[in-house]
Amino acid sequence: MLVAFATESQTHIDAHFGLAPAFALYDITPEAITSKGIVYCPQEFAPDADKEDKVENRMQILRGCAVAYCTSIGGPAAARLVQSGIHPLKVPEGTAIEDELKRLQTLLAGSPPPWLRKRLQQEKMMKED
Template identity: 55%
Template sequence: MRVAFASSNLKSVDAHFGLAESFIIYDVTADKIEQLGVTVCPPGEAGDEDKVESKLNLIKDCSVVYCTQIGGPAAARLVQKSIHPLKVPEGRPIQEELERLQILLATNPPPWLAKKMKKEQKEASAQ
């Protein structure tokens, strides 16, 4: 499962989704955590629509995005693209969130996460 974190320091979740300058991307399974890279948002994005759309394009392969805040319209657009936004307290260490997610994947994921996992497994077996 690909996961994005809105972060400027690459160590903690410290950014509002719409104001994030970068996202750090991980692939997370019950058995491993692999950092895939960092995406940097283009400077000088024009309007709000352009800003949200450009961020959506950066994280389009992710199932979950962690941020400190997100507006209702942006959250709705993420959900339409099958990306689940999660708000966490500012400064929350990314490593801790990765470990929590890994435990959820291995034990008792909430229904929305179990549904995403099934969908990803189907897509992977179809390839």
């Protein structure tokens, strides 16, 4: 399962979804965690930058991810992520990416919550096709 973390430091979840300069990507299974690298976001510095474009750019970067961790995310952006099949999760700023990876791996190996179980079943079906 592909997971993204909004990050400035590349070691902690320390960015708002819409302002994140980068996302750290990891493939995670109950048996292994594999880094897929850091993906940098285009910087929309213009004061009149379209917020819709910013969200769309990030959704394109995160295509294929099951979960996107961030410190904060606006309601419309969260709804768009969910519609595209990405589950946004807010965590306290400064949460270590490594800690969340281990926590998620433990969930995968045990009894995942319903939303995660559904996503895992979808991914399993896609692999079988």
